[in-house]
Amino acid sequence: HDKEQQVYAWHRHDVGGTVEDICVIPGANQDELWMVVNRTIGVQTKRYIEVMADFDFGDFQDDAFFVDSGLTYDGEETETITGLDHLEGESVAVWADGKVQSGKTVVSGAITLDAAASVVQVGLPYTATIEPLDLQGGSMEGTSAGKAKRIHGAALYLYRTLGGYVGQDTSHLEELQYDDDNLFTGIKDNFNVFADWGLEARMIFRHTDPSPCTILSILPRFRTEDR
Numbered sequence: 001h002d003k004e005q006q007v008y009a010w011h012r013h014d015v016g017g018t019v020e021d022i023c024v025i026p027g028a029n030q031d032e033l034w035m036v037v038n039r040t041i042g043v044q045t046k047r048y049i050e051v052m053a054d055f056d057f058g059d060f061q062d063d064a065f066f067v068d069s070g071l072t073y074d075g076e077e078t079e080t081i082t083g084l085d086h087l088e089g090e091s092v093a094v095w096a097d098g099k100v101q102s103g104k105t106v107v108s109g110a111i112t113l114d115a116a117a118s119v120v121q122v123g124l125p126y127t128a129t130i131e132p133l134d135l136q137g138g139s140m141e142g143t144s145a146g147k148a149k150r151i152h153g154a155a156l157y158l159y160r161t162l163g164g165y166v167g168q169d170t171s172h173l174e175e176l177q178y179d180d181d182n183l184f185t186g187i188k189d190n191f192n193v194f195a196d197w198g199l200e201a202r203m204i205f206r207h208t209d210p211s212p213c214t215i216l217s218i219l220p221r222f223r224t225e226d227r
Contacts, residue, residue, distance in 0.1 A: 016068050016124050020047070029054050039069065042089045057212070061160075061183050062098035062119040064212045070123020077116040084122060085109035093125035093210035099181050100163070100209050121210060128207040135201040135220055150197045153221040155189035156205070163209035167193055173206060183212060187219070 001008055017039035025032050033052040038045065053065040065072065070093075073081050084092070084106045094101040096117035104111045104122075111122065135151070151168060156176075160183040165173035174191045178184055193203060201222050207213045 014126065015050075016126060027054075029056065037069070041087065046086065048086060060098070061212065062095075064095060064098070064210075065121050066095070066212060067093045067121055067123025067210045068126050070121055073120040073122070075118060077118045079113045079116045080110055081113065081120055081122055082110040084111065087122075087124065090124060092122050095121040095210040100211060123210070125208065125210060128213065130205040130215060132203060132218060135203070135222060148197050149201045149222050151193050151201050151203060151220055151222040153189075154191075154193045154203060155187050155219040157187050157216040157219065159185050159214040159216050161185070161213045161215075162211040164205060164207045164213055166191060166203065166205050168196070168202065169204055170206070173204070189219075193220070 015035070015037055017037040019035050020038050021036040023034045025034065035050050035052075037048050037050050039048060040046070048069060050069055057064040069087065071083060073083075087106045088109060090106055092104050092106055092111065094104050094111070094113070096113055096115070097119055101114050104113075113120070135149075154166065156164075156166065162178060162181070162183055164176045166176065167173040174193070176188055176191060201220070203218060203220060205215060205218070
């Protein structure tokens with residue numbers, strides 16, 4: 001619910017556990033969503049009280065928080081992040097000074113970074129997936145509905161984004177490439193989406209990094225075969 005933009009929408013949110021209780025209270029920047037989450041950590045059942053982080057993380061990309069059941073370190077530069085006992089033995093996602101550090105597992109309540117950092121978000125990773133409805137458009141003989149069509153390219157209009165994959169399905173995903181580690185705003189079209197001919201024209205976007213990602217629009221290019 002984004003009142004300013006007059007947007008109202010539902011979506012499935014997989015937090016990697018079972019939400020047993022939920023409560024919404026007023027917050028400083030947005031309504032705060034609090035949950036009791038039942039998680040399996042290792043072989044043990046744990047129940048954590050968690051709150052959804054603000055979606056608007058401000059002007060600095062190192063403050064972005066896009067992990068589940070995570071904690072933030074903010075202090076002097078360090079290569080060791082401790083206090084992660086609640087995720088013991090788990091593979092975690094790391095966002096350190098606005099960059100992704102992968103391949104970390106919590107051992108004795110701590111992880112070791114590849115490079116020292118002063119602002120670090122550590123938590124469970126999650127996968128975000130967007131699959132729009134069947135694409136429709138015009139043709140020489142009217143609507144493209146019910147006619148064979150084929151996607152032969154696409155562009156994405158992104159806002160403050162890093163990471164992501166796009167393709168015709170989960171088996172044919174191409175990673176988006178960026179010039180640097182700064183959040184990108186604009187149209188990204190340096191990739192190709194070649195799908196097979198069919199009565200449906202679909203695309204899928206997937207994001208797995210603990211980095212910000214906002215898609216303002218998907219701009220496909222496809223051909224329709226008139227009958």
